[in-house]
Amino acid sequence: MAKAKQDPNYKIIAENRRARYDYAIADDLECGIALMGSEVKSLRLNSANIAESYAGVDDGELWLVNSYIAKYDRAKTFGHEERRRRKLLVSKRELARLWSETQRKGMTLVPMVMYFNHRGIAKLKIGIAKGKKNHDKRADDAKRDWGRQKQRLLRHRD
Numbered sequence: 001m002a003k004a005k006q007d008p009n010y011k012i013i014a015e016n017r018r019a020r021y022d023y024a025i026a027d028d029l030e031c032g033i034a035l036m037g038s039e040v041k042s043l044r045l046n047s048a049n050i051a052e053s054y055a056g057v058d059d060g061e062l063w064l065v066n067s068y069i070a071k072y073d074r075a076k077t078f079g080h081e082e083r084r085r086r087k088l089l090v091s092k093r094e095l096a097r098l099w100s101e102t103q104r105k106g107m108t109l110v111p112m113v114m115y116f117n118h119r120g121i122a123k124l125k126i127g128i129a130k131g132k133k134n135h136d137k138r139a140d141d142a143k144r145d146w147g148r149q150k151q152r153l154l155r156h157r158d
Helices: 002-006 037-044 092-104 134-157
Strands: 011-015 023-033 054-058 061-065 086-089 108-116 122-131
Touching (some): 023 092, 061 092
Antiparallel strands (some): 023 086, 023 122, 061 086, 108 122
8 A cells, every 4th residue: 555655646536434434344346437538537636525325236237326526617518417327347256246245145335435546547445334233333432432542541651
């Protein structure tokens, strides 16, 4: 990861910060996105949001639903819809695994990070997750707070 941060092409576009809070993420997967030219230009300006979006398998294809990419001002006639469904590019084996996880095991596909990789290609990291209940969230909060308190005590002890 340190190498990627030094690379000038690597750039995070959008991040779903609530994903790890609302879901217990079992596994993650990097996939490509089929985009129009005006969408790529808009993403280069950091104008995207994946917080309310989700991914799903439909008719043997993986789709990103309800993601927002702002309109690109200079693309007058060949613009794009801001909240259209976008096709995600994965191999057939990965698609079959994602379908079985969502249909049989009741998991959800949550978009976590949208970024440009080291080659300058837009990628999306999706997590295979199970929704957390309120008591699970409270337990995680208590565990995090106890870790902070422990660090404070150790710091003041020295």
